[in-house]
Amino acid sequence: MxxxxxxxxxxxxxxxxxxxxxxxxxxxxxxxxxxxxxxxxxxxxxxxxxxxxxxxxxxxxxxxxxxxxxxxxxxxxxxxxxxxxxxxxxxxxxxxxxxxxxxxxxxxxxxxxxxxxxxxxxxxxxxxxxxxxxxxxxxxxxxxxxxxxxxxxxxxxxxxxxxxxDPALAIHPPLLYIGFVGSSIYFSAAIASMLSNYSGKLFAKSIKNWVLVSWSFQTIGILTGSIWAYYELGWGGFWFWDPVENASLLPWFVMTALFHSLIVLEKRNLLYFWVIILCILTFILSVTGTFLIRSGILNSVHTFANDPSRGIFILIFLSLMIFTSVFVLFKKLKINSYNVNFYSKETFVLINNWFMIFYLITVMLGTVYPIFTEVLNDSKVSVGPPFYNTVIIPVVIFFLFFMSIGPKVRWIKDNLKNLNVILGILFFSILINFLIFYLFKSYSLISNFIIISSFFLIFSSLIDFVEHFKNHSIKNYSRIISHMSFGLLVLFIGLNHNFSLEKDLNLKLGEKITFEGYSLKFEKLYLKEFKNYKAIIGEFEVNNLKDNFNLSLYPQIRIYENPNTLTYEASIKTGILKDYYLTMSNIDRSDYYNVKFQKKPFMIWIWISVILISLGGFLRLFKNEKKNY
Amino acid sequence: MKKKIIKSIILLTISFILGIFFIGLNKSSTYNTKDLIGSKISKIQLIQLSENKIITEKELKNNDFTLINFWASWCGPCRDEHPYLLKLSNETKLKLLGVNFKDNKKNAKQFLDNLGNPYDYITTDNSGKQSINFGVYGIPESILIDKDLIIIKKIIGPINKKDFESIKKTIE
Amino acid sequence: MKLKIIIIFFLLQLNTINAKVLVADPNIIFKNLRCLICQGQSVADSNSEFAQTLKLVVKDKIREGKSEKEIYEFLIDKYGEWIVYKPPFNKVNSLLWILPYFALLIGGLIIMALVKKRSNR
Incomplete structure (x- = not known):
């Protein structure tokens, strides 16, 4: 029916x-x-x-x-x-x-x-x-x-x-799809713009809100996916550089580059064809991502039931899209001479695009490289977190510095008069990093730079904010919020990475173990029946020996009947400064349980930073709307 | 002219990538260690189940072929492949080395008493650590090596009729 | 003056860094190894039989004084390149490691060219 x-x-x-x-x-x-x-x-x-x-x-x-x-x-x-x-x-x-x-x-x-x-x-x-x-x-x-x-x-x-x-995963697809499926509209608009010769500022005006909507939703969509991974997978991480996650990140990079370039197109009528290319690229990457995930061509944690016939369909569709847009582009493309001054906002927007394209190429390459080695060399490789971290993190440091300085620079031409302020902020950032380094725990050189540069961005944005506030001009608060939150995000990820504690233990019921200022006791183990599953629940007592802080955690092993699966439910105690994260799994043919204890600092702040980043996007949208009417 | 070259390069690159995706679709995305056929086995130190003798690569060099089979009494599929192992034990050119994986002695002995013992040597790997030296990641798994300790066949999962016949062919 | 202080700070920091990171950290190694049974999971995240055994072996190797790199090489030898999440730099993987930086360089050159054009006028 x-x-x-x-x-x-x-x-x-x-x-x-x-x-x-x-x-x-x-x-x-x-x-x-x-x-x-x-x-x-x-x-x-x-x-x-x-x-x-x-x-x-x-x-x-x-x-x-x-x-x-x-x-x-x-x-x-x-x-x-x-x-x-x-x-x-x-x-x-x-x-x-x-x-x-x-x-x-x-x-x-x-x-x-x-x-x-x-x-x-x-x-x-x-x-x-x-x-x-x-x-x-x-x-x-x-x-x-x-x-x-x-x-x-x-x-x-x-x-x-x-x-x-899981609630986060229930809303994850709609949010993410508004993001990257939404990018279809400026794909269509870009081709339409070339065919109807409707270019320049007016074109920028017509699509900027659409780019903002899709970008903001994409950001939130990626976040809900991460939150789900953190709470549900039971590994304690929130980003695994898995093909499925990368597929959502690829269009995000291009969207970010796009709405920065759109500002240049709107204000200075420059970069028209570059904007067109980015518009087209966003949706093409969205479809490519879908192809990679749904066709089963890649090996991923998040297994979609896959089927090669789907892959062929999407691939044909993708090829048609690419060749059509490339054909139109080649027909219409004119290389204009650009007027860009070295120390101007335009240059910094270009720098933003430069980095975004670098991230894009790195993540794209890492994601599809195994397919290439498989086809061309008949060998299988894995490209995972250590690759992305090694390649991307050092570059992020420079990116954050440019991101701090860029917004302060005026259009067309500026001079370097605020160098003193910049040095002051840099000095202050180094000092704070130094305090963290010596007072709490030392970390690697690259982490030092990451923390310094993220503080630099945060402080620059804060000063920016105060100045705007003084002048009673709230013109750019959305940008300031997004930029600052990006700094916060990198900072908290950096701190989280360096200050988390992870212990992989094998424990028997009743056993107690002490390590690095904590003790963990396996108190109880019991079976409980729920509506649609049975659970083996472990009761663990965590004791922080320094400040004598007590906490009970209850990780579970769940046995579901429909479908017949076993899942491991982490027990998480979320706090303002840190999360405690405990998972338990049985070891076959033994009385021991494999218990993973993790202390994850500032988890909640990572989520909040991302929410703030996308909030900036929504605020800008709201402001644009008000301006139009 | 220059523009034309750039355009053709771009078009060729796109076609190349799409072509790779197309071929990639028909390849399996799951990994197994069969790529390792042709590499050599080294640093073997296996303790025999019954006596405290250690088996090293020296012993294996005397055989024309050795089939190293990882098994355990708690492993269901190991029972399925057992008849084939028994048949293989009749081959003169082939010696069977059984590695009892993460098992207890009593159960292992009972398993062999009930189903028959195909092995020329039975060794034990209580902690499972030895299996890593052989590149094993799940049992049952069987590795066929020749005189020079080169891996010529890897069977991941239970030996079935096809595997059995192909082993027989290889050693002839 | 400020610059000098900054430089001194960094020199101080370099010292503290050189003193550290001599013993390989098992947790980091586990994260960089791919579980072969679960395909998409790292050994650190997996609780499969294989992952548990592998963890024991890695810990043993660290106790023997093996460096992180030696442990990866050993495992690649036994299981193939698939087992490490960071592909070793070799002929097949060279493009993977070089292309991103190459793209970064080209991008920088393009921006320089755009900016320079203007200054020449």
């Missing part, structure tokens, strides 16, 4: 796409300045249909209609309602429907919100966006249909993998 509704709506949506494209071309032929009403009506209809089909799938999950394969494979009657709904986008097919939904909504809103821009530009954007929608609808209908039926109808579903049942 639901399957029929869903399928027919999707089919109608395909027809709608064709008619939107048809009427758009008709509209291009006329000399009228406005877009015909029929196009608006079709777009409203299209959005409504896609929303209905998405709601239909959610309904399928909510009422546990196991005649749908997607529901049968990813849901269970005993699951809480929140995770039934989240199950909708927790699988390949459903998440693709979410893709289409976001593509469609962005298409619709771009059409109605950009009334002041040229008609041809809007129409071309609509055409390309609808071609994208069409592509994904075909993918949905012919390869990954969320409304496929199974018969006879199973009595019970297979259930959702328990480690995916």
């Amino acid at each position: 639901l399957s029929n509704i869903g399928n027919s709506i999707l089919f109608l949506s395909v027809l709608l796409c064709f008619s939107i494209i048809y009427y758009s071309f008709q509209n291009l032929k006329t000399n009228k300045d406005s877009i015909t009403k029929i196009i608006f009506q079709l777009c409203v209809l299209q959005s409504t249909f896609i929303i209905i089909s998405f709601l239909t799938l959610i309904a399928g999950f909510l009422i546990s209609d196991f005649s749908l394969i997607a529901v049968y494979q990813n849901s269970h009657t005993l699951k809480p309602a929140l995770y039934k709904i989240a199950g909708t986008w927790g699988n390949h097919e459903g998440s693709l429907l979410l893709w289409v939904l976001i593509l469609t909504l962005f298409s619709f809103f771009f059409l109605i919100l950009n009334k002041n821009h040229s008609k041809n530009y809007r129409i071309y954007t609509l055409i390309f966006q609808n071609i994208l929608i069409l592509g994904f609808l075909f993918f949905l209908l012919f390869n990954s249909n969320p409304f496929s039926v199974i018969s006879p109808e199973p009595k019970e579903g297979l259930g959702l993998n328990p480690i995916l049942q």
Whole structure:
């Protein structure tokens, strides 16, 4: 029943796409300045249909209609309602429907919100966006249909993998998709801009809010993924440089480069083609990321059920996108002479782009390199955290310095008069680093530089903030917040890395062990039955010997029946200064349990920093909106 | 002209990358240590299960072929491959070296009493540390080496009929 | 004056750094090793049989006085390059290590060229 509704709506949506494209071309032929009403009506209809089909799938999950394969494979009657709904986008097919939904909504809103821009530009954007929608609808209908039926109808579903049942992960895909699927709109707009010769400042104005929206959501989306990894995987880390994580980071780098360059395009009418390239690159990387994850070409912790036929479809689609955009670009590309002065804001924006592209190339290369060695050399390599840390961290130091100085520099040309202030801040940062180094714990040279440079950025931003406040100009507070929070993020990650304590122990019930100022006692072990799982719960007493601080932690080993899995639940005590993190796992054929104790300083501040970074994006968006009306 | 060259280079690079992705799709992304065939085994020190004799590579150099088999009494798939090991023990050119992995003596002996003992030498690896020297990462796993201690075959998981026949072919 | 103080600070710091990091840290090594059974996990994060055994062996090697690098070399010899998360620099992996810096260099040159064009006028 639901399957029929869903399928027919999707089919109608395909027809709608064709008619939107048809009427758009008709509209291009006329000399009228406005877009015909029929196009608006079709777009409203299209959005409504896609929303209905998405709601239909959610309904399928909510009422546990196991005649749908997607529901049968990813849901269970005993699951809480929140995770039934989240199950909708927790699988390949459903998440693709979410893709289409976001593509469609962005298409619709771009059409109605950009009334002041040229008609041809809007129409071309609509055409390309609808071609994208069409592509994904075909993918949905012919390869990954969320409304496929199974018969006879199973009595019970297979259930959702328990480690995916987490509030952060429930909202993670929608947030992330608004980010990188949202970037489709400026991909379409970039091509439209070239075809309709609608370039320069006006083009920048038309897409800047869209870039900001996608960037802010992408940031939050990445954060929720990290929080999930920290709480749910039980390894104590929050970033593993896993292909799936990298795939979300790649478009983020380009988005960041893009909205910095957009400022230059808007204010100085420079870098038009560079902006175009970045627009195109963002969405291409989003699709590439999806290809890498969904096709199963890479080996990842986060296993999506994968299937090479999906890979081929996305790869063909990706190739078409790339070659079309490159073709248009080559046709329209003109190399202009630029007027950039050495000590000007433009230079610093270029420097930002320079670093972003470096990060991008490093992470991209690290992610796909194993595919290349496999194909060309028939050997398998692993590229993991130590590679990225070695290559990226030293460069981040310079990046932070430029990031501190850049915003203070004026447009066109400036002189170096505030050198004294800069030296003062540098001196102060070194001093603080020094205090941490000698008072608490020593760390490596590179960590010293990281902490100094992050303090430098934080203090520069703070001084900036105070000056703005004095002048009663709150012009740039969004930028200051984002920049400062980025400094905080690097600082807290640096401190977290250097001051965390990790102990891998094998303990028996009743045993007590003392190490580095802590003692840990394995007090109790008991079995408890829950609604949809059984848990072996360990009770551990952690004692901080210095300040005689006591704490009980209860890590679990959970035994789920639907589907039949074993998960290890970390027991985490979150604090303002540090988290205590304890996991327990059984060792086969022995009375011992493998217990991992971790002290992780400033975890919560890492999350807060990222929230603040994206908050800056949202504030800027809000400000832009106010300026326009 | 210069522009044309740059454009062609860009197009070729993109096609190259996409081509690699396309070929990569059909390759398996999971790893096993079969790439290590052809490398040499070294630094062997295995203690025999019954007596306190140590087996080193010297002993193995006298055999034409040796099949080193990692097993344990608690390992289910080890029971599945046992009949093939028994059949292989009849081969004259092949000696079987069993490494009892993270097991206790009593259970191991009982296992062999019940199912038969195919091994020419039985050694023990209580802590599992020796297995690392052989590049073993899960049991059962079997390594076929020749006179020069070069790995010529690696079987990860239980030996099945196909493996059995290919071992027989190799040693002839 | 300020510059001098900064330089002195750094020299002081260099001293403290040279004194440290002689014994290999097992926790760091575990994180840089990939678990072969669980494929996407590091040995530090895994509680599989293999990871537990490997941890014992690494600890033994440290006790024997082996350096971090020697331990990686030993394991690469036994299990192949897949086991380390930091691919060793060799012919096959050279591009991986060189290309990012090459890109950084090219980017810098492009920016310099853009900026210089202006100063010449």
